[in-house]
Amino acid sequence: MTGIGAQQRWALALxxxxxxxxxxxxxxxxxxxxxxxxxxxxxxxxxxxxxxxANDGPLxxxxxxxxxxxxxxxxxxxxxxxGRGFALGGELLSGDTATCQGRAVTPDTRPRSIGLTxxxxxxxxxxxxxxxxxxxxxxxxxxxxxxxxxxxxxIHGDSDSDGQLDAGENLNYHYTVLNLGSVALSAxxxxxxxxxxxxxxxxxxxxxxxxxNRVYTVTAGxxxxxxxxxxxxxxxxxxxxLPVQGGxxxxxxxxxxxxxxxxxxxxxxxxxxxGSGFASVGDRLRYTFVLKNGNAQALSAVxxxxxxxxxxxxxxxxxxxxxxxxxxxxxxTGALAANDVVLCNAEYTVRVSDENMGxxxxxxxxxxNAQVAGPIIATGASAVVVPGGFLISVAKTVNLTxxxxxxTVIYTVTLSNPGTLPVANVTINDPLPAGVASFSWTxxxxxxxxxxxxxxxxxxxxxxxxxxxxxxTVTAIIADDPxxxxxxxxxxxxxxxxxxxxxxxxxxxxxxxxxxxxxxxNPVPAASxxxxxxLALTLSGLATLHFRRR
Numbered sequence: 302m303t304g305i306g307a308q309q310r311w312a313l314a315l316x317x318x319x320x321x322x323x324x325x326x327x328x329x330x331x332x333x334x335x336x337x338x339x340x341x342x343x344x345x346x347x348x349x350x351x352x353x354x355a356n357d358g359p360l361x362x363x364x365x366x367x368x369x370x371x372x373x374x375x376x377x378x379x380x381x382x383x384g385r386g387f388a389l390g391g392e393l394l395s396g397d398t399a400t401c402q403g404r405a406v407t408p409d410t411r412p413r414s415i416g417l418t419x420x421x422x423x424x425x426x427x428x429x430x431x432x433x434x435x436x437x438x439x440x441x442x443x444x445x446x447x448x449x450x451x452x453x454x455x456i457h458g459d460s461d462s463d464g465q466l467d468a469g470e471n472l473n474y475h476y477t478v479l480n481l482g483s484v485a486l487s488a489x490x491x492x493x494x495x496x497x498x499x500x501x502x503x504x505x506x507x508x509x510x511x512x513x514n515r516v517y518t519v520t521a522g523x524x525x526x527x528x529x530x531x532x533x534x535x536x537x538x539x540x541x542x543l544p545v546q547g548g549x550x551x552x553x554x555x556x557x558x559x560x561x562x563x564x565x566x567x568x569x570x571x572x573x574x575x576g577s578g579f580a581s582v583g584d585r586l587r588y589t590f591v592l593k594n595g596n597a598q599a600l601s602a603v604x605x606x607x608x609x610x611x612x613x614x615x616x617x618x619x620x621x622x623x624x625x626x627x628x629x630x631x632x633x634t635g636a637l638a639a640n641d642v643v644l645c646n647a648e649y650t651v652r653v654s655d656e657n658m659g660x661x662x663x664x665x666x667x668x669x670n671a672q673v674a675g676p677i678i679a680t681g682a683s684a685v686v687v688p689g690g691f692l693i694s695v696a697k698t699v700n701l702t703x704x705x706x707x708x709t710v711i712y713t714v715t716l717s718n719p720g721t722l723p724v725a726n727v728t729i730n731d732p733l734p735a736g737v738a739s740f741s742w743t744x745x746x747x748x749x750x751x752x753x754x755x756x757x758x759x760x761x762x763x764x765x766x767x768x769x770x771x772x773x774t775v776t777a778i779i780a781d782d783p784x785x786x787x788x789x790x791x792x793x794x795x796x797x798x799x800x801x802x803x804x805x806x807x808x809x810x811x812x813x814x815x816x817x818x819x820x821x822x823n824p825v826p827a828a829s830x831x832x833x834x835x836l837a838l839t840l841s842g843l844a845t846l847h848f849r850r851r
Contacts, residue, residue, distance in 0.1 A: 362421040377401035379620035386622030443573040447539025448482030453549040454595035480505035489537035560671030561596035564681035590645040594637040600669040604633030619645035691799040692720035697812040712775040731758035736783030746771030
């Protein structure tokens with residue numbers, strides 16, 4: 302990248318799946334554009350764009366914010382390029398870069414101009430403002446996803462230090478509730494074994510978290526059993542009105558010690574490349590790993606390991622600070638105090654092998670050294686459903702294989718979805734072939750865009766349900782001077798990746814049928830009455846001449 306001007310403070314670099322980037326700032330000394338990002342803007346159609354905010358000046362920047370149109374959602378990585386913790390409204394040190402993702406909340410295929418404004422204040426008090434805009438040629442948004450995660454921790458208030466659960470002693474529960482989806486959450490409520498839990502709020506913005514606490518008093522029955530098992534759950538709603546829920550189970554045992562590490566993995570469909578609305582081949586997943594010190598002993602050398610490296614495509618990167626605000630040195634070297642949490646991320650692109658299994662599996666191992674207990678370990682797993690490939694079948698038949706010029710034939714086009722998922726925006730194209738003078742057609746089936754029409758078939762089914770079928774019946778008039786063979790081809794083109802049956806070919810799905818044109822027979826000339834009389838007289842004269850000669 303190359304800079305513009307000498308007084309560089311920081312840069313806002315933006316790349317979009319489709320569009321042209323234009324920087325508009327009267328004092329654009331600090332703005333730089335990554336040409337690799339510009340190339341990717343034209344190459345893809347993921348519906349998201351990347352924003353990189355860089356501090357090229359000698360002073361730290363604070364209160365850094367990015368403002369965008371109301372329908373553009375911006376989420377930033379929890380760590381900067383230098384591994385420091387970052388969130389919008391926070392600080393960006395000299396020479397460091399923060400990366401954010403922008404995404405349209407709703408699909409929009411129309412060209413539009415999108416403007417962004419980044420603001421910050423350097424340590425000398427000088428305000429910084431930079432603008433960037435780009436023209437989008439159509440953004441298709443990845444589906445909004447609501448996701449809530451609850452991680453529990455517990456510290457035994459062992460008043461007599463005997464390691465036993467004695468009646469009257471307290472169990473101090475610590476619940477970390479996180480919004481790890483792409484939309485805001487509301488109406489959040491937490492309940493555990495003792496009933497409703499009081500939390501500081503009932504809403505969470507994207508990426509936000511809160512802590513709920515409960516003090517539970519050990520009963521005589523608990524003491525007799527020697528353990529307490531707590532099932533804690535959170536429920537709520539996302540901005541689409543859909544329910545979200547999460548939960549955890551934490552057990553406290555006699556003589557179990559005071560060291561614990563817990564890990565939870567939350568997958569998110571980060572880039573729905575084909576716009577199918579489902580995780581499918583080529584789509585990008587983001588795994589968020591929630592690591593929690595679930596007990597009293599401080600932990601060091603906290604880290605995550607993926608046993609099968611092929612299940613992630615990027616290194617596991619942890620935030621530079623914990624949710625409690627403590628520095629975290631990095632994956633494998635960080636430390637966590639009691640009940641503290643750190644978030645880590647990795648990405649993965651769905652493979653054909655995942656589709657064949659019907660799911661993208663992932664397992665992670667969390668390891669740490671406890672202050673007294675020594676090495677401890679925990680595991681977390683996730684499974685993202687990858688439905689079988691989308692399927693389309695199209696077949697064309699005709700009632701006659703031989704026809705005279707000017708004749709009539711009946712074509713039948715049968716389109717079906719034999720798969721288990723609906724296919725969106727299926728386009729049927731059946732043009733008039735050479736040698737056909739006209740088409741008129743009817744369509745039968747619940748998914749027909751129109752019941753009838755005249756001329757070539759150019760139709761789009763907004764959503765073709767699994768198991769659905771439609772049948773076009775086409776009446777075609779052959780031209781008076783057609784070629785010797787008339788070949789009619791129907792094409793079906795869905796925008797997503799499908800298999801065309803029965804041959805499992807990629808789209809467009811096609812079917813064709815030929816017709817032989819039989820030439821009309823040469824007609825026998827019809828003689829008039831006078832011609833027949835003249836012929837009769839001629840034959841009679843010839844007969845008389847014959848007899849005279851004898």
